[in-house]
Amino acid sequence: MEVNNVKAYGTEAAEASLDQLNINRRKPTAHDVEIDILYCGVCHSDLHTARNEWHNTVYPCVPGHEIVGKIISVGDHVTKFKVGDMVGVGCIVDSCRECEYCKEGLEQYCEPGMTGTYNSPDKYLQDTPTFGGYSESVVVDENYVLHIPDNLDPAATAPLLCAGITTYSPLHHWNVGPGKKVGVVGIGGLGHMAIKIAKAMGAHVIAFTTSQSKFDEAKRLGADEVVLSKDEEQMAAYRGKLHFILDAVSAEHDINAYLALLRVDGSLALVGAPEHPLPVAAFSLIPGRKSFAGSMIGGIAETQEMLDFCGKHNIAADIEMINIDQINDAYERLLKGDVKYRFVIDMASLKNK
Numbered sequence: 115m116e117v118n119n120v121k122a123y124g125t126e127a128a129e130a131s132l133d134q135l136n137i138n139r140r141k142p143t144a145h146d147v148e149i150d151i152l153y154c155g156v157c158h159s160d161l162h163t164a165r166n167e168w169h170n171t172v173y174p175c176v177p178g179h180e181i182v183g184k185i186i187s188v189g190d191h192v193t194k195f196k197v198g199d200m201v202g203v204g205c206i207v208d209s210c211r212e213c214e215y216c217k218e219g220l221e222q223y224c225e226p227g228m229t230g231t232y233n234s235p236d237k238y239l240q241d242t243p244t245f246g247g248y249s250e251s252v253v254v255d256e257n258y259v260l261h262i263p264d265n266l267d268p269a270a271t272a273p274l275l276c277a278g279i280t281t282y283s284p285l286h287h288w289n290v291g292p293g294k295k296v297g298v299v300g301i302g303g304l305g306h307m308a309i310k311i312a313k314a315m316g317a318h319v320i321a322f323t324t325s326q327s328k329f330d331e332a333k334r335l336g337a338d339e340v341v342l343s344k345d346e347e348q349m350a351a352y353r354g355k356l357h358f359i360l361d362a363v364s365a366e367h368d369i370n371a372y373l374a375l376l377r378v379d380g381s382l383a384l385v386g387a388p389e390h391p392l393p394v395a396a397f398s399l400i401p402g403r404k405s406f407a408g409s410m411i412g413g414i415a416e417t418q419e420m421l422d423f424c425g426k427h428n429i430a431a432d433i434e435m436i437n438i439d440q441i442n443d444a445y446e447r448l449l450k451g452d453v454k455y456r457f458v459i460d461m462a463s464l465k466n467k
C-alpha cells in the first residue's frame with residue numbers, strides 16, 4: 115500500500131515524554147478523505163494511553179481523537195464531502211459495519227471491535243497501530259467523518275468530537291431533560307461539556323467539583339447549583355435528590371458518596387476511566403433500586419446529531435490553545451485538574467517545526 119510520511123507528535127514508551135516523530139499515512143483510497151489537521155483537543159484518555167495506564171498501549175503511540183481540519187483530497191467514490199470542507203474526526207475511524215451494533219449505529223460497541231483513531235490495529239497498514247490527531251494530516255473513510263456546523267469556532271469545536279459525544283450520549287440515553295435533576299461530577303474537559311449539554315437539554319444541573327476555583331465559575335458554564343464535593347455537609351444536602359449522575363472523574367474517588375445522592379430508581383453512569391477499580395458497596399445500590407452503569411463515547415450518527423445539537427444551541431468547549439511543544443506540560447496540568455476546560459493544540463505549531 116502506498117503511503118505518505120507525515121509529521122506527528124507521540125511517545126515511544128510509557129515513561130518517555132512526547133516528542134516529534136514521523137509516521138506513515140496511507141494514500142487515500144476510493145472511499146477516503148485526506149484531512150489537513152488544524153486543531154486537536156487533548157483528552158485525558160490521550161494521557162492514560164500515552165502512559166499505558168490501561169495496560170494496552172502499542173508504541174510508538176500518537177494520541178489525539180478530537181480532530182478538526184479541512185479536506186485536502188477525496189477518493190473517487192467519496193460522496194459526502196468535497197475538498198475544502200471543514201470536518202471532524204472523533205474516536206472511531208472504522209468498524210466491522212456488519213454486526214448488530216454497527217447496524218444500529220452503535221459502532222463504539224462493534225462486536226469484533228471498533229478501530230480507534232489511535233492505538234488500534236490499522237486495517238490498511240501491516241504491523242502498525244493507528245495514529246491519532248497530534249499530526250499534520252490524517253486519512254479516514256468518509257463514513258467515519260463528521261460535518262462541523264458553520265456557526266461554531268473550529269478550534270472550540272474539536273473537543274466535541276470526544277468530550278461532547280461522550281457526555282451527550284449517556285445524557286440522551288438516560289432521558290435527561292426538563293424536570294430531571296442531574297449531577298455532573300468532575301468539571302474537566304468532559305464535565306464542563308456535560309454541564310452545557312445537560313442544561314441545553316432542559317435539565318436542572320448540579321455540578322460537583324473538588325476545585326474551589328471551578329466552584330466560583332461552574333454557574334457560568336450553566337450549572338444551576340454547585341457543590342464542593344470535599345465538604346460533607348454540602349454533599350448531605352443532596353442525599354436522595356438526583357435522578358441521574360454523570361461521573362467524569364479521571365482518578366480514584368468514592369463512588370458510594372455519589373450513589374447516596376440518587377433518588378429511588380436513579381442511575382449513575384461512569385464515563386471517567388481511572389486506572390484502578392472503584393469499589394461499590396452492595397448497600398449503595400440495593401436500598402433505592404439504583405443502577406451503576408458505564409458508557410463509551412457514541413456512534414457516528416449520534417456524533418453528528420450531537421454536533422448539530424451543539425450548532426443549534428451555540429455550544430462549544432471553553433479552551434486553552436497550546437502549541438505542540440507544550441503538550442508534556444499540558445499533561446502535567448491535566449493531572450492537577452488545572453485546565454479550563456480543554457487544551458486544544460494549534461497544529462500549525464507542528465507544521466512549522
Ligand code: NAP
Nearest residue numbers: 158159300301302303304323324325364365386387410411
Ligand atoms: P480532565 O479534563 O482531566 O477532567 C477530569 C476531572 O476529574 C478533573 O478536572 C477534576 O475535576 C476531577 N478529578 C481529577 N482528579 C480527581 C481526584 N483525584 N478526585 C476527584 N476528582 C478528580 O479529564 P477528561 O478529559 O474530562 O476525562 C475524564 C475521564 O473520562 C478520563 O478518565 C478519560 O479517560 C475518560 N474518558 C472516557 C470516555 C468514555 O468513552 N467513557 C471518553 C473520553 C474520556 P474537579 O476539578 O472539578 O474536581
Ligand code: ZN
Nearest residue numbers: 157159276277
Ligand atoms: Zn477522549
Ligand code: ZN
Nearest residue numbers: 210213216224
Ligand atoms: Zn461491528
